[in-house]
Amino acid sequence: MTPDIPGCASPERSMADASDSLHHLLGLEGLSAAVLTRLLDRAEQYLGVGVGDVPKRTELQGKVVVNLFYEPSTRTRMSFALAARRLGADVLDFSPAGSSTAKGESFIDTAKNIEAMGVDVMVVRHSSPGAPHILTRHLRPHVHVINAGDGAHEHPTQALLDLFTIRRRRGCIAGLTVGLIGDIAHSRVARSNIHALKALGAHVIVCGPTTLIPPQVAEWGVEIAHNLDAILPRCDVLNLLRIQFERQRGGLFPSIREYRLLFGMDGARMRKAKPDVLLLAPGPINRGVEITPEVADGPNSAILDQVTYGLAVRMAVLVEVCRSATACSVPDSVKTTHQR
Ligand code: ASP
Secondary structure, eight states, rough: OOOOOOTTHHHHHHHHTOOOOOSSSSTTTOHHHHHHHHHHHHHHHHHTSSSSSSOOTTTTTTOOEEEESSSSSSSHHHHHHHHHHHOEEEEEEEETTTSSSGGTOOHHHHHHHHHHHHHSSSEEEESSHHHHHHHHTTTTOOOEEEEETTTTTHHHHHHHHHHHHHHHHHHHOOOEEEEEEOTTTTTTHHHHHHHHHHHTTOOEEESGGGGGGGGGGGTTTTTSSOHHHGGGEEEEEEEEEEOGGOOOSSSSSHHHHHHHHOOOBHHHHHHHHHHOOOEEESSOBBBBTTHHHHHHHHHOHHHHHHHHHHHHHHHHHHHHHOOOOOOOOOOOOHHHHOOO
């Protein structure tokens, strides 16, 4: 559990004993504060497991975890593999390069063939929103699917590790003001963060150029801002999102130089922010675009802690789904957007 900090309202902690289990982790949309808190509490138990003298665990002994990644990844992929191994699982790693995808095999056929080898958990990253959800309808019911990023839709374990970092550094999440800065339109990290931060009682401000804030944000119950300097003094946490050049059609802002001038976090902006503002970034960072090197490597940055905590969070998620016996229901919004 997190330390008690006086004056820090944290309703999320009081509901940690909720028992509704997760068969898959497809997104954070619709998850209750109780379930989110249970995952964060569980992650506390796995901090440092398998490092130095701390022995590995056996919760996933006899299980097979597959990383099925159709998009590039460094942190998420390695973190899931290491997390699964530190829990005693066997780990398989799939990437389309060098596989039968090059011979035209479909995503579903590939997944079903790997499943036929006797798999318990599929960790899926794909450029199509809803791809992990679709997989749940094709795999045998005992197989657990974890979304490791589906297009611009959700990236639940990234948001969970962001929450975990905030809770460890600040003691709570409720009552904090969290700024999500930059490319909201193409960021699955932003979506998952918004669902979870709101469920846990944070005030969320999304801030970026108008072209990078989608119109439906107005329905998400967040504050919308376009002037970073104006909101800086109110933010307890800033999550500096990467410009998703690979998902943009181009021309969404005049130039990288202009973006950096208006939304880049640098030394001058740090002086306008709260002295203890916590800086997060999902990685990879574009040094000199969203954040300057001295700020990325400075005392307010928790960027490398996020990576460390990500292991514990992914261990918690793997254990959570493997302990569940029930089938999950896909949220309506996902069904309507991605499963029709
Ligand atoms: N690694 C994160 C993701 O896969 C963030 C990013 O790529 O900007 O969404």
